[in-house]
Amino acid sequence: MSKLVIVGTVAFDAIETPFGKTDKILGGAATFIGLAASQFKLDASIVSVVGGDFPQEYLNLLSNKNIDISGVEIVKDGKTFFWSGRYHNDMNSRDTLVTELNVLADFNPVVPKEYKDAEVVMLGNLHPMVQMGVLDQMSSKPKMVILDTMNFWMDNALEDLHKVIKRTDVITINDEEARQLTGEYSLVVAARKIHEMGPKYVVIKKGEHGALLFHDDNVFYAPALPLEEVFDPTGAGDTFAGGFAGFIARSGDMSFENMKNAVIYGSTLASFCVEKFGTERMLNLKGDEVRKRLQQFKNLTQFEIELT
């Protein structure tokens, strides 16, 4: 089976939306990426760190999904990374209420020995030097390195970020971040500038407005599924990235045509993620539901104009 290495946070989240609020629940980029990737038959391993306060029960939830957690370091006398945020009424913007780095502050990722030859590496949102540390441990050059990042690292570690971007095949980034990284308003022009920084493929996530995949002069667009209500957007971007990475790793096909399918899978899985608080929906997601929703995506986007 193909191997996928995922690095990112495994965390506590506390979330407020117009629909309600949670206590500290399971969250983190690597958690959402891993749960999305677990929809595909492959060997996935999470590289992360948690504190002694992290419930074994949460780790079991991941390993029960056949996610290898031998690369999740447990710092017994440390506390787990904690994020808390409040979403506005439009669900498109949020305020961060609390960010406690805790054990993340001194995190040195260790890739498990049997994953050093993984075909696909998914670098979830973390300090670019930590992302780089994972790449440096790979024994052979991965077929595909996928990078997710955010504006925080552009503000605080831009030079390091550029170094890791240079070693990346696919970058996933949201529209505002693409604009910030390039100083270009047009996403077409921004994508071209990001190509020049290294990545052959640029995925620009636009939240409820879908996602664009750029490769040279080719563009592919996947809408978000129009939903009656978005309950909690937390983790949607990571779920998208995990679906993308998982599909690519499973199929082993790195062509642009196949990457279109990966984007559709990512959008499909993200459309489930937002239906419940935190990881709840992804933990209980069945393959049948995914297939049904893929059909909805087909109905949503496919048409039959004959060109003469």
Next chain:
Amino acid sequence: MSKLVIVGTVAFDAIETPFGKTDKILGGAATFIGLAASQFKLDASIVSVVGGDFPQEYLNLLSNKNIDISGVEIVKDGKTFFWSGRYHNDMNSRDTLVTELNVLADFNPVVPKEYKDAEVVMLGNLHPMVQMGVLDQMSSKPKMVILDTMNFWMDNALEDLHKVIKRTDVITINDEEARQLTGEYSLVVAARKIHEMGPKYVVIKKGEHGALLFHDDNVFYAPALPLEEVFDPTGAGDTFAGGFAGFIARSGDMSFENMKNAVIYGSTLASFCVEKFGTERMLNLKGDEVRKRLQQFKNLTQFEIELT
């Protein structure tokens, strides 16, 4: 050939964008709708009004596109409707600088006799009572009535607007207007509420984020083509509506499947409209260019996931 009646403004526009500004140039909802519809083999007639200051040359531009202008009243001692606006840097928002109704203030639309049995009626943005006046003149019930409107009429003539919406098969409206009309943030819920007001089909235009077509529980999504630069958005919504109406009128097929194609044609034509100031691009648009861009829309949206 199928007949299409178009009611809307024929106007002077003066436009400022970050790329430059124009003097008074040819504009108006019916103008853009007519130019888009003229891409299809059909008999289209514009019902509108202009003043004595309106150049014969502009009218010739329309009749040279085989658009019937016998329903465009010329008020010799009146002045043509004038609109002026300035776009912000993001091109998604604009300030209206001038609105002079002029001859539009007392406009009584007259549908030419030979168009009273038209299969399709496109009610461009105008006072709902004027739109209603056109419907009342039809000798037989049109196969399809398409309505475009805007927030101005929701603020100032809501009761009349509801009357004309009730007699409409397809409404095209932008996302903010759909929210204003229904008081619902979710576009899925908003579309359902608009269905209940009358229209079987609801098209929600999201500008650079594309357009959604709703019919009962079915949804179809057409993206906007990602462009390097949007030069002037004026008329894009009307061009979309004109492409939609023209395609439907020409094909005579009112099925949901065919309406998907109509939405794609509308998006395709709108993607040209924004490339130059005012009507310039639409006046010089060739069929070959349209076919080529339709292929781009296919490449942009079509994928090959096999569902098992």
